[in-house]
Amino acid sequence: AIFSDITAQKKAETALREAAEHDQLTGLPNRSLIFEYTRHLLAAASRKHSRGAILFIDLDRFKPVNDQYGHEAGDELLRQVAKRMLACVRQEDMIGRIGGDEFVIVLPTTHKGYSAPTVAQHVVEALSRPFQLGAISVSISASIGISLYPQHGSDVDTLLHAADLAMYYAKESGRNGYHVYTPSLRHRAHTTSFIEAQLKEAFSNHRLLLHYQPVIDIKSSKMIGAEALLRLPSGAGEPIGPEHFIPVAESCGMIAHIGDWVAAEVCRQLVAWRALGLPPL
Numbered sequence: 001a002i003f004s005d006i007t008a009q010k011k012a013e014t015a016l017r018e019a020a021e022h023d024q025l026t027g028l029p030n031r032s033l034i035f036e037y038t039r040h041l042l043a044a045a046s047r048k049h050s051r052g053a054i055l056f057i058d059l060d061r062f063k064p065v066n067d068q069y070g071h072e073a074g075d076e077l078l079r080q081v082a083k084r085m086l087a088c089v090r091q092e093d094m095i096g097r098i099g100g101d102e103f104v105i106v107l108p109t110t111h112k113g114y115s116a117p118t119v120a121q122h123v124v125e126a127l128s129r130p131f132q133l134g135a136i137s138v139s140i141s142a143s144i145g146i147s148l149y150p151q152h153g154s155d156v157d158t159l160l161h162a163a164d165l166a167m168y169y170a171k172e173s174g175r176n177g178y179h180v181y182t183p184s185l186r187h188r189a190h191t192t193s194f195i196e197a198q199l200k201e202a203f204s205n206h207r208l209l210l211h212y213q214p215v216i217d218i219k220s221s222k223m224i225g226a227e228a229l230l231r232l233p234s235g236a237g238e239p240i241g242p243e244h245f246i247p248v249a250e251s252c253g254m255i256a257h258i259g260d261w262v263a264a265e266v267c268r269q270l271v272a273w274r275a276l277g278l279p280p281l
Helices: 009-020 031-046 063-068 071-086 118-128 158-172 183-204 244-249 254-275
Strands: 052-060 094-100 102-107 131-133 136-138 141-150 176-180 209-217 222-231
Touching: 031 052, 031 094, 031 102, 031 158, 052 118, 052 158, 063 071, 063 136, 071 094, 071 102, 071 118, 071 131, 102 118, 118 141, 118 176, 136 176, 141 158, 158 176, 158 183, 176 183, 183 244, 183 254, 209 254, 222 244, 222 254
Parallel strands: 141 176
Antiparallel strands: 052 102, 052 141, 094 102, 131 136, 209 222
């Protein structure tokens, strides 16, 4: 007989597997393990005709903590966030970090006494309390999107995308809260993508429009100024109004460039009016 002790080899293999499947900072499952686990979960849920949910969590005001206090403080904050969220769920639920300040909670089963909104509310309340990072006390909040199985999808990608859309809506609605996915959010996302494409094309090709609305002094009936109104041309019909494209410009990082363009264009227009003999406004 030949005997060989492979304990060290097995420990090394286990350590490698753990490193490949878990986030090194928080110790939570990483993206690949979350996807693998959720696929098995959905297959089992389909056989048992059970219901589950996915919560997509994005931390509000995490970047200022990183910028102001450094990455070490940011890392410690993420570790404490992970611990608080673990205290909000059952042992059979999975919490994972998919990157940056984004987390996912997978609920294998839900019922009236343990619903996805209930869990989301617990997480919101837990993360709203101040965090102590050494001598520093910081406050953040969380925006959470919820997708439900099987109502909102039957595969991981669809459910995560739905939860992601709901999370963005929660963030735009004031943060520090949650929102359950509805089909209208998908249409809203398509509309936002269309407006963003139109905005980038119009800005690149100098097709943004400025209209000038006179400001009249009621006593003298004279024009004393003008308000510059920005409009985005649309391929069909009326231009797109600022109530639609300004939030998109802010979210995609174009608002500062558009502001610079408007200021320069207004100055150019004032010079042109003066050249025509109009009084200064």
